[in-house]
Each structure stands twice: as C-alpha cells, then as structure tokens.
Amino acid sequence: MSHSLISRRTLLKTSAAGAAFGAAGLPFSLRPARAASATIGFIYVGPKDDYGYNQAHAEGAKVLKGMSGVTVVEEENVPESVDVQKTMESMINLDDATLVFPTSFGYFDPHMLAMCKKFPDVQFRHCGGLWHKDKHPANAGSYFGYIAMGQYLNGVVAGHATKSKKIGFVAAKPIPQVLNNVNSFLLGARSVDPSITCQVIFTGEWSLAVKEAEATNALVDQGADVITCHVDGPKVVVQTAANRGAFVCGYHASQAPLAPEKYLTGAEWNWATVYEMYAKHLLAGEPLPNFTRGGLADGFVKMSPLGPGVSDAGRKQFEATLAEIKKGGYAVIKGPLKDNKGKEIAAAGKAFPETAIELESTGFLVEGVQGSTS
Amino acid sequence: MADVTASDVPAPLAPPRLAAALAFTARRAEGIVIPLGALVAGMAAFSVFLLLLGKSPAQFFELMWRGGFGSWFSIQNALLRATPLLLAALCVALPARLGLTVIGGEGAIVLGGVAAAAFGHALSGLPYPVVILAMGLAAMAAGGLWIGAVGALRHYRAVNETISSLLMAYIAIALMNQLVEGPLRDPASLNKPSTHPLDAAYRIGPMPGMDVHWGLAVGIVACVACWVLIDKTRWGFAARVAGGNVRAAQIQGLAVGPLIVGFCALAGALAGLAGMFEVAAVQGSANASLAAGYGYAGILVAFLARQSPLGCIPVAFLLGGIAAAGGLIQRRMGLPDATILVLQGMLFIVVLMSDTLYGRFKIFNPDRWARA
Numbered sequence: 208m209s210h211s212l213i214s215r216r217t218l219l220k221t222s223a224a225g226a227a228f229g230a231a232g233l234p235f236s237l238r239p240a241r242a243a244s245a246t247i248g249f250i251y252v253g254p255k256d257d258y259g260y261n262q263a264h265a266e267g268a269k270v271l272k273g274m275s276g277v278t279v280v281e282e283e284n285v286p287e288s289v290d291v292q293k294t295m296e297s298m299i300n301l302d303d304a305t306l307v308f309p310t311s312f313g314y315f316d317p318h319m320l321a322m323c324k325k326f327p328d329v330q331f332r333h334c335g336g337l338w339h340k341d342k343h344p345a346n347a348g349s350y351f352g353y354i355a356m357g358q359y360l361n362g363v364v365a366g367h368a369t370k371s372k373k374i375g376f377v378a379a380k381p382i383p384q385v386l387n388n389v390n391s392f393l394l395g396a397r398s399v400d401p402s403i404t405c406q407v408i409f410t411g412e413w414s415l416a417v418k419e420a421e422a423t424n425a426l427v428d429q430g431a432d433v434i435t436c437h438v439d440g441p442k443v444v445v446q447t448a449a450n451r452g453a454f455v456c457g458y459h460a461s462q463a464p465l466a467p468e469k470y471l472t473g474a475e476w477n478w479a480t481v482y483e484m485y486a487k488h489l490l491a492g493e494p495l496p497n498f499t500r501g502g503l504a505d506g507f508v509k510m511s512p513l514g515p516g517v518s519d520a521g522r523k524q525f526e527a528t529l530a531e532i533k534k535g536g537y538a539v540i541k542g543p544l545k546d547n548k549g550k551e552i553a554a555a556g557k558a559f560p561e562t563a564i565e566l567e568s569t570g571f572l573v574e575g576v577q578g579s580t581s
Numbered sequence: 582m583a584d585v586t587a588s589d590v591p592a593p594l595a596p597p598r599l600a601a602a603l604a605f606t607a608r609r610a611e612g613i614v615i616p617l618g619a620l621v622a623g624m625a626a627f628s629v630f631l632l633l634l635g636k637s638p639a640q641f642f643e644l645m646w647r648g649g650f651g652s653w654f655s656i657q658n659a660l661l662r663a664t665p666l667l668l669a670a671l672c673v674a675l676p677a678r679l680g681l682t683v684i685g686g687e688g689a690i691v692l693g694g695v696a697a698a699a700f701g702h703a704l705s706g707l708p709y710p711v712v713i714l715a716m717g718l719a720a721m722a723a724g725g726l727w728i729g730a731v732g733a734l735r736h737y738r739a740v741n742e743t744i745s746s747l748l749m750a751y752i753a754i755a756l757m758n759q760l761v762e763g764p765l766r767d768p769a770s771l772n773k774p775s776t777h778p779l780d781a782a783y784r785i786g787p788m789p790g791m792d793v794h795w796g797l798a799v800g801i802v803a804c805v806a807c808w809v810l811i812d813k814t815r816w817g818f819a820a821r822v823a824g825g826n827v828r829a830a831q832i833q834g835l836a837v838g839p840l841i842v843g844f845c846a847l848a849g850a851l852a853g854l855a856g857m858f859e860v861a862a863v864q865g866s867a868n869a870s871l872a873a874g875y876g877y878a879g880i881l882v883a884f885l886a887r888q889s890p891l892g893c894i895p896v897a898f899l900l901g902g903i904a905a906a907g908g909l910i911q912r913r914m915g916l917p918d919a920t921i922l923v924l925q926g927m928l929f930i931v932v933l934m935s936d937t938l939y940g941r942f943k944i945f946n947p948d949r950w951a952r953a
Contacts, residue, residue: 254918282908284918287870289863293658294908300654301647301909313773317865335772380762382772411758412869568771581763 244276245305245489247482248298250291251283252311253414257440259459264310264334266460267478271486280304287313295322299329306330306489308482312337323347330495332485334478336567338498348497350481352507353561355387356532357474358435359539360510361456362395363528364471365433366403367521368454369396375426375453376407377419377436377444381580383569385437388474390573391539392435392456397575399524406431407578413439423447433471445470454516461511472525473511480506502561504533536560546571547578604947611945616887619935620899623928630923636914648909649902656902660793663901665690667800668855669879670886670893671807672728675848676742677888678811679841680824683731685746686852687876688753689724691867693853694860695757696723698776698867699765701860705780712783716857724853725846727753732845736838742845754872761868775868785862796858800897803851807890820844852876881925885932900925 247268255265261283272279280302285291291314298304305328309319312335323331323344331347338349365374374396378385393405406429408422419436423444426434434448435456442465448455449466457463457473481499488495501507510529513522531537538560542553552571553559559566572578628638649659672686697716704712731749734740760776767777785795811817823830823837830837855875860867882900886892907921943949 280912282911282918285908286873288859288873289661290873290904293661293905296654297648297658297905297908298912302912313868313870317863380774382774384772411755 244278245486246278246280246298246303247271247486247489248295248302248304248307249279249281250285250294250298250307250309250311250314251281252287252313253284253439255281255283258442258445258462258465259438259440261310261439263460263476264308264478267476267482268308270479271482274483274486274490276490277486278302285311287311287318289318291318292321295319295331296325299326304329306332306485306495308332308334310334319347320344330489332495336498336500340497345497348495348499350499350507352476352500352505353502354474354476354508355384355391355539355566356502356537356561357508357510358388358437358456358458359391359395360525360529360532361435361458361472361474362392363398363525364395364513364517364521365392365435365454365456366396366399367518367524368471368516369403369433371430371432372400372403373430374403374405374433375423375429375431375435376405376576376578377422377426377434377438378407378409379413379438380411381409383567386569386572386580387566388437388458389576389578390569390571393573393575394539395528396433398528399521403575405576407572407576409578410438416440416443419443420447424451427451427453457511463511463514467514469516470511470514471516471521472513475509475511477506477509500562502532503529504535538563540566540573545574547574547576549574600947604950607945607947611939611942612887612889612892614945615935615938616885616892616932619932620928622935623924623931626931627924627927630927634916636916640914641910644910644913645903645906648906649904650906655905657791657793658905659898659902660791660797661901662904663897664793664797664800665855665859665873665875666878666882666897666900667797667804667893668851668858669875670882670897671803671879671890672724672848672852672876673880673883674886674888674890674893675807675811675844675851676728676732676841677883678817678820678824679844680827681732681735681841681845682743683728683746683845683848684743684880685728685731685748685750685753685876686848686879687872687874688746688750689727689849689852690856690859690876691757691871692727692753693720693724693856694864694871695760695765695776695856695867696720696853697857697860698779699760701779701783702777705783709783713785713861716783716861717854720853720857721850722853724856725850728849728852729842729846731849732842735845736841750876757867757871758869765867767866770866770868773868775866778866779861783861784865785858794858794862796855796862799854799858801894803854804890804894807851811890816840816843852879881929884929887932887936 249268251261251264253261255261268279271277280298282294285294295307298307315333315337319331319333323346327346333349336349336351338347376389376392378389389407396403406426410418410422419438420443423434433454436444436458441458441462445455445462445465449469454469454471455466456471460475461473463470485495538558541558543555544553546552631638631641649655669686673683676683696719700719701716704715731742731746734745735742762774765776766774787794819835820840823835823840827837859871864870882893882896886896910916911918
C-alpha cells in the first residue's frame with residue numbers, strides 16, 4: 208500500500224536496468240538518491256509490553272513512528288528459528304521493508320546472516336555487537352550499549368539503600384554480558400560500603416517467571432534488601448521483591464510503574480537514539496554505519512528517574528558518579544581486584560573501562576559476589 | 582419377462598454398486614466434513630471475538646489467506662513452518678492409538694537436536710551420507726529413549742504418561758542447557774552458549790525448486806508410513822486393540838507392554854528426528870533456540886487431525902499457514918501476537934467438542950438409511 212515510489216531496492220533495480228542500456232545509469236546505482244520514505248521492520252523475541260528487553264526496543268521503534276516518511280512494521284513473539292527468517296522475508300517481500308532490526312541476540316547466526324545473503328539490497332542491523340567486517344556481509348551490522356555502567360549506578364543507589372548490607376541479583380545465564388552486570392552492581396554498592404555482598408542466582412533461562420519468583424524470594428529470605436536482575440522481562444522480579452518489602456533496581460526498561468514506592472532507579476536502554484540515527488541516514492540515502500556502540504554519555508543507555516526510596520546521600524553520589532562516567536574512561540573493573548575464588552583479575556594500577564575488549568569475554572564473578580558461574 | 586430380465590442383468594447390479602459407493606463415501610465423509618465444519622464454526626466464533634475488538638473479520642481472513650496460502654512465497658512459508666510440526670504431531674498421534682496422551686514431544690526434539698549436533702561435529706570429515714545417517718540415528722535414539730521411557734513408566738510402573746512426558750520435557754530442556762553450557766559448549770559461543778557449529782558441508786539443504794528443506798519430505802513420508810503401520814499392519818491392529826481395551830488385548834495374548842514401549846519409542850524417535858532437522862537444516866548447532874515450542878504445537882496438530890497420521894499433513898499445513906500469516910496480521914492490523922493463539926485455542930476447543938458429533942448424523946451412517 209504505502210510503497211515508496213523510489214525505494215532503495217526499486218531504485219537499484221531501475222538503475223541496474225539503466226546501466227544495461229548505457230553507462231548513464233551507473234553512477235546512480237552506487238549511491239541511491241534521497242529516499243522519500245522507507246519501511247523499517249522490528250522483530251522481537253517476546254511481547255512488546257514485557258517491561259523489559261522487548262519493551263525497550265519497542266519504545267525505540269515507537270519514536271520512529273513519529274518521523275515523517277518512516278513506516279514501522281513490528282512483529283512480537285518470534286522464535287529464534289525459521290520463523291524469524293520467514294518474518295524478515297515477509298517484511299521485505301510483503302511490506303517492502305528496506306531496513307530490518309531483528310532485536311534478539313539469537314537472531315543473528317544463522318537467521319539474519321542467511322537473509323543478508325538472500326537480500327543484498329536490504330540493510331540489517333542486529334542488537335548485540337556480533338558483527339565483524341571480515342566475517343560478515345556488508346549489509347549487516349550491529350549496535351549495542353555499555354549497560355553495565357547502568358548496573359554500576361544501580362549498585363551505588365543500592366549501597367545507600369541497603370540496611371542488611373546484602374543485595375541480590377536474579378540472573379538468567381552465566382554469560383559475559385550478565386556477569387559484567389552482576390560485577391558492576393556489587394562494585395557500585397561497594398563504592399559506598401566495601402562490606403556489602405551480593406548473592407546471585409542464575410535461573411538458566413531468559414524468561415522463566417516461576418524460577419524468577421523463586422529466586423527473588425530466596426534472595427529476600429537470605430536477607431537481601433535490594434534486588435536487581437538481568438532477565439528478559441524483570442516484571443516478576445520487581446513485583447515479587449517489592450511485595451516482600453525489598454527495594455528494587457530496574458533493568459532494560461523502567462519498571463517504576465510496577466512498584467512506585469520501592470523502585471530506586473534502573474539501567475535502561477535508550478534505543479531511540481540508535482534507531483533515529485539509522486532512520487535519518489536511510490531517509491537521506493546515506494550509508495548506514497555497520498557497527499555502533501555507546502553508553503550513558505552517548506545516550507544509548509539511560510537511568511530511570513530516582514524513586515522516593517533514594518536518600519539524599521544516595522542521590523548525591525549517584526549524580527556525581529553519573530557525571531564522572533559521562534566524562535568517559537571510567538573503569539568499574541580496576542585493580543587491585545580478585546574474583547570470588549581468590550584469583551587476581553586485575554593488578555593494582557590496571558583498569559578496564561567500559562570499552563575494554565576484555566570485558567566481552569568476562570567469565571568471573573568479583574570478590575563479594577556469592578554465587579558460581581558453573 | 583425372461584427376456585427383459587436377461588437384457589437387464591447389469592441393471593439390478595448397478596444400484597447396489599452405486600449404493601456401496603455412496604455408503605463408502607458417506608462413511609469416509611464423516612471424518613472430513615465434521616472437522617471442516619468445526620473449523621468453520623471456530624472461525625465464526627473467532628469472528629465474533631474480532632468484532633468485539635472492533636476489528637474486521639473480513640480483513641483478518643483476507644490477510645490470513647495472503648500471508649499463509651495466497652502466493653508461492655506464502656505457501657513455502659507455511660510449508661516451512663509445518664515441517665517440524667509433522668514429526669512432532671506423530672509423537673502425539675502414535676501413542677494416542679494406544680490410548681496414551683503423550684504431550685512431551687518437546688523433550689525428544691531438543692535431545693534429538695543435541696545428539697545430532699554432537700555426532701555431526703564428532704564425525705566431521707566422514708562422507709556426507711554417513712554423517713547425516715549417524716546424526717539421524719543418534720537423534721532418533723535420543724528421542725526414542727526419552728519417550729520410550731515414558732511408555733515404560735506407564736506400563737510397568739503405572740505412572741500417568743501425560744504428566745510424566747511433560748515433566749520429562751522439562752528435564753530434557755534442563756539437560757540440553759547443561760550439555761550446551763557445559764561439556765558440549767563451543768568456547769567461541771560467548772553470549773549464546775551453543776554446541777560447535779556443524780560443518781557447512783554437512784548441512785541439509787532446500788529441496789529443488791523451493792526454499793523448504795528436506796525435513797518436509799521426510800515428515801510427509803513418516804506420516805504416510807505411520808498410517809500404513811497403524812492401519813495396515815498387525816502391529817498397528819494390535820495397538821488399536823490395546824488402545825481400545827487393554828484387558829481385552831491382554832486376554833487375547835497381545836504383548837501390551839512391548840507394544841506401548843515400542844510405539845512410544847517410535848514416537849519419540851520421530852520427534853528426535855525433527856530435532857535433527859532443526860540442527861542440520863536450520864540452526865547449524867544445538868542451543869536453547871531448539872526449544873521453540875514445536876513439541877507443543879504438535880499436540881494441537883495431532884488433536885485437530887484426530888490422531889490420524891495422514892490427517893496430520895493437511896492440519897500441519899493449515900497451522901503452518903496460520904502461523905505464517907500471524908506476522909502479517911500483527912503488522913497490518915496492529916493486533917497482538919496472542920490473537921493467533923486465541924484463534925488456535927478456539928479451533929482446538931471446537932474440534933474437540935465436535936468429537937461428540939460422530940455417529941449422530943444419519944447421513945454418514947448407511948446402516949440407518951433404510952430406516953428413513
């Protein structure tokens with residue numbers, strides 16, 4: 208219906224045809240002219256209103272709906288199987304999408320890569336930072352944010368709020384991204400009081416409400432009075448913790464509406480920044496960057512407004528730390544630091560800022576975290 | 582009179598032949614007309630639901646046609662989604678003939694996938710047919726053991742197979758996670774633990790002329806083979822007898838235990854094979870994405886097909902098409918994904934309810950025609 212008259216693909220086809228008749232078409236085929244409009248597809252692995260990972264992306268997509276010339280098509284609850292391949296194909300074939308965002312980590316290999324090959328004229332950008340220019344096609348790309356810094360700020364606020372000096376973390380899987388968040392959360396709290404410990408429970412699944420509730424209850428039973436998490440939808444954790452009287456720090460999106468009194472702050476994705484950037488390039492007919500990363504300073508990650516449970520001292524340190532992080536180069540993992548098995552992970556003087564490549568293969572929990580990666 | 586009779590010899594024969602054909606058709610028609618009628622009734626009920634939401638049923642069904650069945654692209658989309666459902670549905674339909682309700686095919690699928698990935702990687706370097714065959718056998722063995730155990734628990738320990746198969750599916754998924762995150766993990770799979778990827782040379786490709794992989798052909802062959810097994814062999818007959826009345830079967834001297842375990846193991850082996858195709862044709866390695874819910878969707882397929890292996894083929898295609906269209910409906914009508922679940926749920930309930938209609942319509946019962 209809303210077919211753009213000069214969409215990128217059509218233009219490439221026409222100019223290719225032009226090239227067949229004479230060289231006149233050639234220069235245009237390389238650099239598409241400004242597109243009047245474009246259809247952009249978003250694919251989510253769970254529901255759009257999960258108060259978590261998928262909602263964060265859907266909130267970003269919503270901002271594009273307000274941009275003139277952009278048509279957004281969305282599909283939720285798409286499994287990481289042939290389903291997502293067919294969803295991408297369907298968006299391209301039936302909706303004329305020229306840019307697709309398959310947002311779940313597991314969509315990349317083999318699903319998105321297969322579609323990149325099949326539709327070389329369509330652009331694909333994947334959330335997660337897996338794209339590599341030597342290994343992957345040029346019409347693919349990655350974007351990701353340094354959200355562990357947000358968990359560090361969660362920790363700072365939690366450090367001020369905890370009375371038991373025990374905080375808790377409900378985690379999905381012991382993978383690098385999750386471990387960085389757990390470590391950052393505790394180190395944030397320890398920047399307030401070095402005696403604080405953090406208990407982590409891994410549920411083993413990205414979305415498993417019953418285990419998330421059990422884990423939250425177990426943490427509170429063991430005395431944790433501030434809880435955060437890294438699961439796809441933090442709703443269950445936040446509600447369970449708040450019902451048990453514990454404070455909560457959010458993740459992915461804002462869960463403040465679920466527990467207005469107990470919600471301290473949260474580490475949120477701010478994907479609108481990324482999506483707007485891509486959409487502007489697309490409408491202008493400019494090439495899209497293949498690899499994008501950013502943190503709090505770049506607006507890729509943001510913090511939920513501080514809740515009523517945050518003390519003045521907590522607010523002060525939170526704001527000071529946030530300002531410090533935004534200056535750049537701030538390192539959470541810095542020596543001297545040991546893991547929770549007593550092994551040194553950073554000697555004195557050694558520091559890993561958020562951009563450090565080593566953090567992408569983190570396999571440890573820092574000293575003070577109670578829990579095991581295996 | 583004699584002349585007339587002689588010249589009319591075929592005449593008295595013709596009506597009985599016609600009557601026999603009619604009777605034959607009528608008996609067969611019941612199994613087709615009632616489910617189709619139920620589908621139409623389910624769609625009508627769903628239309629009321631859409632109207633209550635203020636959405637147009639006409640647009641809904643138009644999009645469903647376009648997204649699932651209306652073009653070669655859509656048909657392939659539907660077929661590709663139907664592929665894993667065929668084998669998953671057989672995992673329900675086969676034990677059903679023995680009166681068992683096995684709903685844990687998901688477990689056999691994920692373990693089959695893991696076994697296939699492990700063997701495929703370990704045997705890298707051997708000729709293609711050897712590796713594919715080994716992967717298939719490993720997957721079938723894993724799935725067969727899993728559901729076979731459900732059958733054994735049922736027969737020898739009187740454990741309810743519905744509950745045990747479901748619980749076994751959870752254990753299977755946990756086992757898969759343990760293996761994929763532990764001993765079988767490819768160290769390079771940092772943020773998404775997976776087994777070592779299957780070498781590109783050992784992938785199962787699409788069938789000629791379409792982008793649906795060979796799993797579809799295997800699924801259809803398996804459905805036909807299961808129909809032959811159940812309807813045309815003595816094992817199938819024995820299974821049906823045992824499914825009808827276990828005591829009677831035992832009195833007849835049928836080996837009910839081996840029948841139950843054997844049928845369950847075969848059912849699990851087929852689901853395991855579905856897992857192997859997911860790994861070899863789709864995913865390229867085994868990881869948490871294997872638990873995509875095909876095992877549960879297969880239950881719906883088998884029940885809608887009234888546990889008929891042949892019936893599973895059109896029903897899987899129908900549900901594949903509905904799933905394929907689901908995306909388009911989300912995008913064009915702004916309806917949530919759950920809409921498709923509601924439709925599936927309504928169809929499921931109406932078809933189950935329609936079970937009580939069998940034998941109630943005289944038109945399908947030639948024995949009662951004469952008494953009209």
